[in-house]
Amino acid sequence: MADDAPGPVTVPGLLFLVAVPGLEAPLAAEAKAAGFAGVTVLPGGVEVTGGLPEAIRANRTLRCAVRVLWRVAAFRALHLAQLDKRARKLPWTEWLGPDHPVRVEAVCRGSRIYHHKAAAQRLAGAITAAGIPVSGPGSGDAAIPLKARIEDDLCTISIDTTGEPLHRRGHKSFVGKAPLRETMAAGFLWQMGFDGSQAVVDPMCGSGTIPMEAAEIAMGLVPGRSRDFAFAHLAGGGSEGPCPSRSPAYLEKDEGDARFFGFDRDDGAIRGARGNAERAGLSGICSFARQAVSDLAPPEGMAPGIVLTNPPYGARIGERKLLFAVYGALGATLKARFSGWQVGIITSDKGLAQATGLALEAVGPVDHSGTKVWLWRGRVA
Template identity: 70%
Template sequence: MDDLGLFLVAVPGLEAPLEAEARALGLSGVRRVPGGIEADGGLAEAARVNIHSRCAVRVLLRVAEFRAMHLAQLDKRSRKVPWATWLVPGVPVRVEAVCRRSKIYVTKAAVQRVSGGLEAAGIPVAKDAPISVKVRIDDDLCTISVDTTGEALHRRGHKEFVGKAPMRETMAAGFLHEMGFDGSQAVVDPMCGSGTFVLEAADMALGLVPGRSRSFVFEQMAGGGTLRGEFFGQDETEGRAHEGVRFFGFDRNDGAIRGAVANAARAGVEGVVAFERQAISDLEPPEGGTPGIVIVNPPYGGRIGERKLLFGLYGALGATLAERFKGWHVGIVTSDGGLAKATGLALEPFGPVDHSGTKINLWKGHL
């Protein structure tokens, strides 16, 4: 049985930058669909995306697709899937199922039938196994995929300190793409927290492999043990030559700054980033540089901050940027359009984007 292709799971609302990235990675048959990107390819292509993608949440390898009108049919077809093509006998997997608008509607029963097919092929099933087989039955069409990623791809492996309500790396990369970041511009984050925007920008500018500090489930799959080395194409920690500090993060919290500095050291980008404790009122553009990008994820009253008190914060941010950052591009992430307007800046929303259940927008403008 041939592989049925890949599904690259996107942050909902950030399918466009993931599509651009998939094309840049050389995938064929790239198609944007709600929730992600479909593409041609097998385990080798899945490994390449896992290692090099900044925007994907995870990479699913589709291994079977068939109509299933009842449980006996699902059981029979599951036993015909050549599981050993992708999975190693004796290495356990877990099975997860979703049923929608289908005659098979009990997910537990669907899990049992597919588990039976796996066990018949010598693949044990365990609830806590790192490898996940995902079953989706939608309008009686059953699609079976193997998750080749494991822990979600925003967990790069080198960012150990995480602040309150953090911006995920996959989301930060997508927003930087939407801001037109190509690695050449300076980036300033006035409320950097654990430094995600700054670190991701530095990583991109230096050409570092995003998956260099972690492992992936595909390494435990059949034929996947050698793929990691094939798709780095450079030393895991080697990037482009440093060109001085161009990425700046500021925060009023001492602990956040210390954590961001430690994250930068683990990521190997400390030569091009600077983190300092500083209030918004003291924010100034970097000396001697051309206008770049200011991007910030301020509190917006969802998980952090009282909304009524945030209007002054947004107003102060907008006034400082308008006065001191002429010619810069600005992006403000918030779920609250009223707060974005409180900056007094001419901003247009990009989104919405799903941030852990909260709909947010990237409010973009040119000062």
């Protein structure tokens, strides 16, 4: 069959930062603040300019990103033979190392190539021909994912430089029931206007994600300091040296007193949260204690800050009817004792949010593991 489509066109200098659906804006703002160029918000994430060095920096430092895809090539392919021929012209060894296997994934939409398994097999053959090992679909996290998207006959190839999702910071061993992921906590803190200077209180903290994420932001701690990444197995990806523990702008910053507080009525959750904070190096700035919502009080000597919490909302834990009393008690406590504080409640249930009796606006939705949730935010009068 004639090779009648344009030849391969590499696309250097493009990264796609995958976002939690609904939290693209916080990720874009974070990328701009971190100095990434060409920040463009797209459905499901943010595109920035950069190559492997920028991908490494994004993986190590961005808190709202779920993973970092390095877009390495794009070309037209009208049928499988063309896909195979163009794939074999790509400089695979410039991107992929010979000692770590690759797992090929393909998605086909609105294209004459419509069979994703056949497309993945052709790409895998081209990679194998370049001397790079390819693993089968069941290889899991042991292989570097290479993702091909064929849409309107355009094949775009991206390398997953992350590996395990970025919410797995590497220092949390205890996880409570229905946990909020760290990437989401960072995005919700941004939506609350958190800049590192305010006190943060979570009255139903579970494993401590929200206070810990706030503390790390305030101290300039690098989120990727305690974990490994897929980029270390790419060609040239292991030459960047160890990950720094803190951003240079925060190296001389003092911890100060604890101003990030988590409370929960579950003893096990509090023990787990304390252990998580200790492993993350946050024991001196985070405080966790067992306490009922009705006993909640502002930290002594601190200006009004932020109350942000992810309570149970029936879809995941407990019965919805029983939760109205919990939300009502939270609202009554905040109105009685937290005048001037900002409040953020993460829930999928409008009725439960309204049960607080607080004047709250809904921001969202955000996809929380398949459940649409909103951030209900406001300020206590």
